[in-house]
Amino acid sequence: MSQEWWRSAVVYQVYPRSYQDDDGDGVGDLRGITRRLPHIADLGADCVWLSPIFQSPQKDMGYDVSDYCAVDPLFGTLEDFDSLLQTAHGLGLKVIVDQVLSHTSDQHPWFKQSRTDRSNDKADWYVWADPLPDGAPPNNWHSHFGGPAWEFEPRRGQYYLHNFLTSQPDLNFHNPQVVEAVLETCKFWLDRGLDGFRLDTVNYYFHDPSLRSNPPAPAQPHVMATELYDMQDNIHNKTQPENLGFLEKLRALTDRYDDIMMVGEVGEKGPRSIEIMGRYTEGRSRLHMAYSFAMLGPEFTAAHFRSCIEGFQTGAPEGHPYWSFSNHDVPRQVSRWAEHAVSEDAMARLTCAMLMAFEGTIGIYQGEELGQTETELEYHELTDPPALRFWPAVKGRDGCRTPMAWEKDAPNAGFSSGTPWLPVKPPQAARAVDQQGPEGVMAFYKDMIARRKASPAMSRGKTTFIDLPEPLLAFTRSAPDERLTFVFNLSKTPQEVVVSGAAGLTLGGRATLEGERLVLQGNGFAYLGHDGDIALTTP
Structure with a gap:
């Protein structure tokens, strides 16, 4: 490639x-x-x-x-x-x-060494903090997996930070x-x-x-x-x-x-x-x-x-x-x-x-x-x-x-x-x-x-959105040698769109184009190819 x-x-x-x-x-x-x-x-x-x-x-x-x-x-x-x-x-x-x-595992050699005391070579490789005077964690941060983002380590008399499991201590990137x-x-x-x-x-x-x-x-x-x-x-x-x-x-x-x-x-x-x-x-x-x-x-x-x-x-x-x-x-x-x-x-x-x-x-x-x-x-x-x-x-x-x-x-x-x-x-x-x-x-x-992969518009074309009411998503992608407009029905209910301008249905899923009338069944979609400008409206 x-x-x-x-x-x-x-x-x-x-x-x-x-x-x-x-x-x-x-x-x-x-x-x-x-x-x-x-x-x-x-x-x-x-x-x-x-x-x-x-x-x-x-x-x-x-x-x-x-x-x-x-x-x-x-x-x-x-x-x-x-x-x-x-x-x-x-x-x-x-x-x-x-x-x-x-973060690492608490079984990583770096953390095993870091947690032993406050003076070892990797003492500052993780995020450590002293307890508050009442023994509480240093702040209110939460873990994604429930509870405080801090775990107490008696050997250091400090908390370490873990944004996820207690067995996933956070590295100190300030070091x-x-x-x-x-x-x-x-x-x-x-x-x-x-x-x-x-x-x-x-x-x-x-x-x-x-x-x-x-x-x-x-x-x-x-x-x-x-x-x-x-x-x-x-x-x-x-x-x-x-x-x-x-x-x-x-x-x-x-x-x-x-x-x-x-x-x-x-x-x-x-x-x-x-x-x-x-x-x-x-x-x-x-x-x-x-x-x-x-x-x-x-x-x-x-x-x-x-x-x-x-x-x-x-x-x-x-x-x-x-x-x-x-x-x-x-x-x-x-x-x-x-x-x-x-x-x-x-x-x-x-x-x-x-x-x-x-x-x-x-x-x-x-x-x-x-x-x-x-x-x-x-x-x-x-x-x-x-x-x-x-x-x-x-x-x-x-x-x-x-x-x-x-x-x-x-x-x-x-x-x-x-x-x-x-x-x-x-x-x-x-x-x-x-x-x-x-x-x-x-x-x-x-x-x-x-x-x-075969479409210049789909692989590198720029996107411009078209204003249509929910549940219709529509946009055009344009490359120097191709223009495609995409219309998607994000609901189970059939939708109808009026296509003004010369366009052809290059791909249709649960969709038909007859003249200017584009009908999208529930979850239908249409890829429209066109050389000139087209306009999409709802009846």
């Missing part, structure tokens, strides 16, 4: 625990992923994103790293990783890996030695030929050194906060200005290699997430691109999608977005937006057609190409820490992390010959790869990815 291959790429996320188990222990592994790489290449994806594969106690499924430069034996060896990388490159696929730099050590771990993987990083919680690296308490979150009428974390305006525990300096150091490192890509996960909700994406991707000295949870929530309106994209256009004119509808942390889109769906397959096709039409880089999550649904789990089947703690109010993330379904009638749908770490249930097995015929969702994804 050409330089800056990532600009219109389709990135396929693999959750290693759940993709393919080749050693029969019930957990996916690198050899299994390597064996299944042709599936990803055949789909037409450009890049594979691997969730963490590093050595870890697996308290948070690998997002608690105990050795940044070793593969966890659960997944294989460094040699297995090298083989995966070689195979992927042979298939024309780039490979990026999750880097979890904001230059920490920054250098972290950069060295990134260099280790780049030297092995890795094509880039997906940076977990990219806005959490620095904290307010004064440890000021957060103010309460702005009141939201009729909305009950289900997380303590959301009850605060989290302005002091993350997204500090020093983050930008670190990103520039990391970019300087990656620029020493050939055509590396970094995409950062902005852990923020609402309009602020788009603003942060803009700052973090501004110019050519920070991240190549960023993505947020802006499109990963329950909201499914034309106004919402338009505000996300236009917000990025306005707030980050020099930046580059990465859009996705699903990942390993949120319910699968087909289930999440089910109330708006005529059927599961109709929603799968509609969301694919939308995503492939968006300007920027596109991310899809394993199984999304099958129209896969969220798995309903019972309490005894859970592994996710927040769900185990707060069930049934919190369902957790296990439902989107269940194993990939390959062969419907094989044991565990072809994922493993052993007992899988999460169950494969009949509704998910029914959507296995071997059940996807020429008219199936997977064939549609393959066609849409190919269409995106």
Whole structure:
């Protein structure tokens, strides 16, 4: 691929625990992923994103790293990783890996040393603070997984910061030695030929050194906060200005290699997430691109999608977005937006057609190409820490992390010959790869990815939105040699649009164009090709 291959790429996320188990222990592994790489290449994806594969106690499924430069034996060896990388490159696929730099496992040698006393060589490598006079934590910051973001360590007589589990202490990026050590771990993987990083919680690296308490979150009428974390305006525990300096150091490192890509996960909700994406991707000295949870929530309106994209256009004119509808942390889109769906397959096709039409880089999550649904789990089947703690109010993330379904009638749908770490249930097995015929969702994804790559407007055209009432989302993307207008019905109710000007239906899903009359059935969509200007109105 050409330089800056990532600009219109389709990135396929693999959750290693759940993709393919080749050693029969019930957990996916690198050899299994390597064996299944042709599936990803055949789909037409450009890049594979691997969730963490590093050595870890697996308290948070690998997002608690105990050795940044070793593969966890659960997944294989460094040699297995090298083989995966070689195979992927042979298939024309780039490979990026999750880097979890904001925190480590409490089993990391750095933390084991840091917690022993206040005077050792790594005493200041983590965020430590004295108790208040009454023994309380130093401020009011909350953890994402419930309760205070502080844990007391008797050996030091101090608290340490953890934005997530107590077993995930936060590194102190205000210490230059920490920054250098972290950069060295990134260099280790780049030297092995890795094509880039997906940076977990990219806005959490620095904290307010004064440890000021957060103010309460702005009141939201009729909305009950289900997380303590959301009850605060989290302005002091993350997204500090020093983050930008670190990103520039990391970019300087990656620029020493050939055509590396970094995409950062902005852990923020609402309009602020788009603003942060803009700052973090501004110019050519920070991240190549960023993505947020802006499109990963329950909201499914034309106004919402338009505000996300236009917000990025306005707030980050020099930046580059990465859009996705699903990942390993949120319910699968087909289930999440089910109330708006005529059927599961109709929603799968509609969301694919939308995503492939968006300007920027596109991310899809394993199984999304099958129209896969969220798995309903019972309490005894859970592994996710927040769900185990707060069930049934919190369902957790296990439902989107269940194993990939390959062969419907094989044991565990072809994922493993052993007992899988999460169950494969009949509704998910029914959507296995071997059940996807020429008219199936997977064939549609393959066609849409190919269409995106072949279309100048879809791969590099600029976006201009068209004013239509809900539930219609419409925009034009223009390149020098092609113009396409896209119309999507985000509801179950048929909609009609008047198309003024010469236009042809280049792709229609549950849609017909007769003269000027464009009819979109529930979850219908239309791609309109035209040379001159056209106008869209509703009757």
